Amino acid sequence: MVVGGDDEPPRWVTLGAAAVIGSDLPVDAFRQLLSHHASPILGTDHLELGSGPPESASHGWSGRLVAVTGPGGTGASVLARHLAAGLGNDPRMRGSVLLLDACLEADQAFLHGLPDDHLGPDLQAATQAHRGGDPDRAGLDKLIVRPTDRPYGLIPGLRRRRDWPSIGGPSLRATLVNLRRHHLVSVVDVDPLIDLTPPGQALGPSTPGEPCRMVMSLADLVVVVGGTGEHATRSMERLLGNLGDAGISASRLLPILLAEPTTGRRTARRVARRLDRATPANLESPLVWTDPTNGSPGTGALLARKVLGALDLLAGRLDDGGVVPVPVGSLGTRDQ
Known part of the structure; x- marks a missing residue:
């Protein structure tokens, strides 16, 4: 995302910019743009580097x-x-x-x-x-x-x-x-x-x-x-x-x-x-x-x-969530 490049937005887009915004953009609108084009990096209190993911990988994380x-x-x-x-x-x-x-x-x-x-x-x-x-x-x-x-x-x-x-x-x-x-x-x-x-x-x-x-x-x-x-x-x-x-x-x-x-x-x-x-x-x-x-x-x-x-x-991740997609109609209808 390019901030302050509103004088030549088409040029920035052709160079690969996801969005071109003015420097006077309100903070709330700026946060909305960020959430649309990128995934937030959550804060952490502890980081331990090893040879790979933790021994007991949490079901909330996936590679x-x-x-x-x-x-x-x-x-x-x-x-x-x-x-x-x-x-x-x-x-x-x-x-x-x-x-x-x-x-x-x-x-x-x-x-x-x-x-x-x-x-x-x-x-x-x-x-x-x-x-x-x-x-x-x-x-x-x-x-x-x-x-x-x-x-x-x-x-x-x-x-x-x-x-x-x-x-x-x-x-x-x-x-x-x-x-x-x-x-x-x-x-x-x-x-x-x-x-x-x-x-x-x-x-x-x-x-x-x-x-x-x-x-x-x-x-x-x-x-x-x-x-x-x-x-x-x-x-x-x-x-x-x-x-x-x-x-x-x-x-x-x-x-x-x-x-x-x-x-x-x-x-x-x-x-x-x-x-x-x-x-x-x-x-x-x-x-x-x-x-x-x-x-x-x-x-x-x-x-x-x-x-x-x-x-x-990629803007977001696929969420497996342990849920298996069910095709429409595979569980019957109101009459069956």
């Missing part, structure tokens, strides 16, 4: 949850891994970063060098552990893999796609909420298969899109990864439209285009302009990124900086 999704083959899983590494190496995170694989075709175990027959914990074990209540910090540590030379914890995904019914419903939601209460940032790699139903129609039985719907309902920020080819661009347009139809605010979306060496950044920028025309005006223009699969140094740090900046710009 950030960032979902990473994208059409198949765009590199969303690789980008999620780089993002987790960048966040984990950030001193502000104090090593309290988790990467969770919620994809039906889970790849994070492979990307981290875990064998197909590894006997360690996975998402199915984590959701089963939350069916009888929320495990404490010590219980959660038993459900998390610590990859070698990685600054974050990992919960690998399903070993077989057909096991998806075992992670859906309230158990998955309870797992995500509890993990978020014990980590400063949780990165969730998830499919773009979000469930859509006509307005007023109740959701039916569990579907393969339920994990995505559950993750998106809790995510503070959704990183949407796309490519620069013709088919990838169309898939990106459809995905952004589906997320909007599912009720996800444009302010919570961070689209990223991965520029391949064969197409170049110029092509990626042309695709970004096309997406700008095809998506809501209040959606951020896609970031053009060099393909992270080459593992160039600094990729994770740059990604983490962009994501943390986007999180800081």
